[in-house]
Amino acid sequence: MAGLLTRVSLCVAVLAAQPVRAGLFDDDEARRQIKDLTIKTNERLDTVAKGQIELANQIQALRDENSRLRGEVETLTYELDAARKRQQDFYVDLDGRLRKLEPLTAAAGSDPKPAADEGRAPADPPKKASSDPAAEAREYEAALNLFRANKLKEAAAAFETFARAHPDSSLTPNAYYWLGNAQYSLRDCKKAIDAHRVVASKWPANSRAPEALLNIATCQQELADVKGAKATLEAVVAKYPDSAAAATAKQRLKK
Known part of the structure; x- marks a missing residue:
């Protein structure tokens, strides 16, 4: 009788232990999956973070390049305006010098007044509109x-x-x-x-x-x-x- 009770107790203990082991195995698998998912998520976050950093660096580089080009345009615009001003001053100075020479050129190239025919009064020169x-x-x-x-x-x-x-x-x-x-x-x-x-x-x-x-x-x-x-x-x-x-x-x- 005592042997029979011992065997029954062992069977009950074995049957009670099996769900515990199964529960332990289920928890380990869940932890492994969670760990794998965490690793993959971190890797994705790292990739996104790196992409955002690269994008921010590219945007900053474009801003720097834009600022540099704006500065060059402003410099070139100033130099162009200065060159035009120098050219205008040169033209004005040249104009004054040429105007001083033009009366001399006109006087040197003027035709002598033709002599009047004998016995005939000189014809009146054509009248021109008065000017000041x-x-x-x-x-x-x-x-x-x-x-x-x-x-x-x-x-x-x-x-x-x-x-x-x-x-x-x-x-x-x-x-x-x-x-x-x-x-x-x-x-x-x-x-x-x-x-x-x-x-x-x-x-x-x-x-x-x-x-x-x-x-x-x-x-x-x-x-x-x-x-x-x-x-x-x-x-x-x-x-x-x-x-x-x-x-x-x-x-x-x-x-």
């Missing part, structure tokens, strides 16, 4: 001062008004020349070409003519008219071989 050289000079200087002050639109309008009001003035070729320069500074090459062509065609012997042709060639190049620019530069060299404009044209034709 001093007033013309003031108008011209006012337009030139606008150009000097970099008021390009106002200067262009003033030079055009002067040229139309005084078509026969000795200052009219200069007015058209400066009108072309003002239009070029306003980045309107077509109008600049029109103004300079008036100088070159209507006053080919004027000291402004070779420079006007050279400016036309510059505008043609900016308008991608390579053939036209080449022809204009060749015309400068052919028509005005001893001018400073011809020397510049030769250098540009070599490029």
